[in-house]
Amino acid sequence: MAGLGTRRPGRRLQASRRPQHHCAVILSRTTSLQGIHHHENSSNGGAGFNGSHLSEYLLAAGDHVTVLDDLSTGSLENLRGVLDHPGIRLVEGTILDRTAAESVIAGADRLFHLAAAVGVMLIVEDPLTSLRQYPGTEVVLDATVAAGECGYCVAFQPPMVLPEPRTVARMVS
Ligand SMILES: C[C@H]1O[C@H](OP(=O)(O)OP(=O)(O)OC[C@H]2O[C@@H](n3cnc4c(=O)[nH]c(N)nc43)[C@H](O)[C@@H]2O)[C@@H](O)[C@@H](O)C1=O
Numbered sequence: 198m199a200g201l202g203t204r205r206p207g208r209r210l211q212a213s214r215r216p217q218h219h220c221a222v223i224l225s226r227t228t229s230l231q232g233i234h235h236h237e238n239s240s241n242g243g244a245g246f247n248g249s250h251l252s253e254y255l256l257a258a259g260d261h262v263t264v265l266d267d268l269s270t271g272s273l274e275n276l277r278g279v280l281d282h283p284g285i286r287l288v289e290g291t292i293l294d295r296t297a298a299e300s301v302i303a304g305a306d307r308l309f310h311l312a313a314a315v316g317v318m319l320i321v322e323d324p325l326t327s328l329r330q331y332p333g334t335e336v337v338l339d340a341t342v343a344a345g346e347c348g349y350c351v352a353f354q355p356p357m358v359l360p361e362p363r364t365v366a367r368m369v370s
Pocket residue numbers: 206207208209210215216241242243244245246247248265266267268269270271272290291292293311312313314315316330333
């Protein structure tokens with residue numbers, strides 16, 4: 198796993214402007230393939246800062262990972278060390294697309310939901326786009342429950358960081 202200090206996420210924020218920590222929801226079933234136990238992981242936002250490190254960790258542990266990322270703030274560059282790994286599958290798409298969400302959850306026994314618009318500056322600069330992403334978590338969790346296969350779900354959701362109403366009004370006018 199590459200050192201955390203060696204990578205820069207798609208959009209860096211100054212340290213003082215970093216977002217607050219995420220909260221997490223968790224739900225695992227191990228898959229047995231020819232007697233070897235491994236997990237089939239689905240990772241939304243897997244090309245992001247946290248997601249790419251997680252992908253590297255899981256692949257190094259012998260798991261498989263399917264990454265669904267719209268590459269809005271993430272980058273394939275973050276995954277350059279594992280792009281050729283036989284255990285990784287990449288799907289470019291948004292979590293707002295139920296079909297895309299279902300396609301990566303199918304067959305997964307663990308879901309890591311890391312896709313989100315995070316960062317104070319990003320949200321302040323484009324609050325409406327950020328808000329439109331919130332239903333994505335519902336799409337993902339709905340699709341996961343409907344699939345009925347995933348026994349372990351880790352969902353990270355960004356804190357609700359909103360600018361003052363008058364700031365939003367100025368931005369959209
Ligand atoms: C501490 C650390 O904390 C944060 O790291 P992070 O939480 O990993 O955030 P990120 O932006 O690197 O990853 C989010 C991923 O999510 C993808 N993404 C978004 N929206 C959809 C979406 O709607 N669909 C899909 N499929 N992917 C999406 C997006 O393309 C990206 O790949 C950063 O503030 C970072 O700067 C930092 O310092």
